[in-house]
Amino acid sequence: MGGPEIERLIELLSRLPGLGPRSARRAALTLLRQPQTRLLPLADAMQRAGQSVRTCSRCGNLDSRDPCSICTDDHRDGSVICVVEGVGDLWALERAAVHRGLYHVLGGTLSALAGIGPEDLNLRPLLSRLEEGGVREVILALGATVDGATTAHWLADRLQPFGVTVSRVAQGVPMGGALDVLDDGTLAAALMARRAG
Numbered sequence: 001m002g003g004p005e006i007e008r009l010i011e012l013l014s015r016l017p018g019l020g021p022r023s024a025r026r027a028a029l030t031l032l033r034q035p036q037t038r039l040l041p042l043a044d045a046m047q048r049a050g051q052s053v054r055t056c057s058r059c060g061n062l063d064s065r066d067p068c069s070i071c072t073d074d075h076r077d078g079s080v081i082c083v084v085e086g087v088g089d090l091w092a093l094e095r096a097a098v099h100r101g102l103y104h105v106l107g108g109t110l111s112a113l114a115g116i117g118p119e120d121l122n123l124r125p126l127l128s129r130l131e132e133g134g135v136r137e138v139i140l141a142l143g144a145t146v147d148g149a150t151t152a153h154w155l156a157d158r159l160q161p162f163g164v165t166v167s168r169v170a171q172g173v174p175m176g177g178a179l180d181v182l183d184d185g186t187l188a189a190a191l192m193a194r195r196a197g
Helices: 004-014 021-033 035-052 087-096 124-132 146-162 184-192
Strands: 077-084 101-105 137-141 165-168
Touching: 004 021, 021 035, 077 087, 077 124, 087 101, 101 124, 124 146, 137 146, 146 165
Parallel strands: 077 101, 077 137, 137 165
Antiparallel strands: none
16 A cells, blocks of 8 residues: 555554544545645644643643633633533533633543542542632533433532532433434433423
8 A cells, every 4th residue: 555654644543533444544645645735734733732732730621821721711700610521521612602611621430330430530620729719600511421420429419518509511302303313311311401481
C-alpha cells in the first residue's frame, strides 16, 4: 500500500474514537492528497495543542490557561456549578449555550464493575469551591446510566452538609421523539419527571 510513514499515520488515526481502519485510511488519504492545506496545518495545530493545553486546576476543563477561560469569565454566575462526567459533556453544554454558570468535571462516574470508587473522581476541587462559599446550587448533569444515577445519588448525599441546592438535569422524551420508539427506561424517567403543563 504505502511506506511505513503512511502505515504509521493510518495506525494512529485508527486509534481515535469513531475511526476504524477503513475510516482511518480514507482520512489519511484525504490528508496526504493535500498536505499543504490539510496535513501540515493539522500537524501544527496538534503540536501546539499538545504543548499548551492543560487541565484546569479548578474545574477540570481543558484549556491553554489555568484557571480556564470559563472559570475566569466575570460574566458567569459563580453561584451555580454544573457537574459533568467528562470534558466532552462540558463542551456539549457550552455549544448549546444553556448554562451561564461554572462547571466541574468529575472525570468519570462511580462503577463497581470497573473498579472506580470515590477516590478515583476529581472531587476535592469541587469540595474546596463549596467550602469557599458563594455557591448556592450544584446541578448534577450526569448520564442516564446506572453508574450516572449511582454517582448522582452519592454526590447529592456528599454535598448535603454544604447547604447548597442540588438539582439534576431532566431526563425523558427528547424533542421530536415519538413515544412508541423509546425504550422502557426513557419512558419511565419521562413519566416520573413529569411537570405541570
